[in-house]
Amino acid sequence: MSLTSTALSPDWPCQVKTPGSYDWERSAAKWLRELVPARYASYPAFIRHPVLLGRHAQIQVEHEMRVARTALQTARADLPRAGLREGVIEHTIKLYAAEVLQLQHIARSVRAVTQALADTGR
Numbered sequence: 001m002s003l004t005s006t007a008l009s010p011d012w013p014c015q016v017k018t019p020g021s022y023d024w025e026r027s028a029a030k031w032l033r034e035l036v037p038a039r040y041a042s043y044p045a046f047i048r049h050p051v052l053l054g055r056h057a058q059i060q061v062e063h064e065m066r067v068a069r070t071a072l073q074t075a076r077a078d079l080p081r082a083g084l085r086e087g088v089i090e091h092t093i094k095l096y097a098a099e100v101l102q103l104q105h106i107a108r109s110v111r112a113v114t115q116a117l118a119d120t121g122r
Contacts, residue, residue, distance in 0.1 A: 011108040019116045025050060028113050032057045035110065051121060054114030061110055065103045072096035 015031045017024035029050040033041035035057040040046060046053040075096060079089045 009112050011105065011112050013109045013113065016113055019120065025117065025120065028117055029053060032110070032113065035106070036060050051114060051117050054110060054117055057110045058107065058114065061103055061107045065100060065107065068096055068099045068103060072100060 013031055015027065017027040029047075032050065032053045033046075036046075036053070037060075040056055040060075041053070046056065072093065075089060075093050079092060084092075
C-alpha cells in the first residue's frame with residue numbers, strides 16, 4: 001500500500017497529517033498516544049519507535065471492542081437486574097452498538113497510520 005493511498009483512505013484520521021508532509025510522524029505519534037493509557041504513552045520505547053506505539057494502540061482498541069461487545073451482548077439480561085427502566089436499557093444498548101462501530105473505525109485508522117509509519121521506517 002503506498003503512502004498516498006493510505007492518506008486518501010476514508011479511515012485516515014483527520015488529526016494526522018498526510019504521510020510525507022512536514023512533521024507527519026509527530027502528528028501520528030500524538031494521535032496514537034491519545035488512544036493508549038497515559039503511562040504507556042510515556043514509555044521511552046514507544047516515544048522512540050512510533051510503530052511500537054501503533055501496535056500497542058491496535059491491541060488497546062481491540063480490547064476496548066471486546067469490552068463494548070460484551071457489554072452490548074449482556075445488557076438486556078444484566079441491566080434489568082440492576083433496576084434500570086426499559087427506556088434506559090434501550091438507550092444503553094444503542095450507546096454500546098454505536099461505540100462498537102466507532103471502535104471499529106478507530107481500529108482501521110490505527111492500522112492505516114501504523115502501516116504508514118512502518119513503510120516510512122523501511
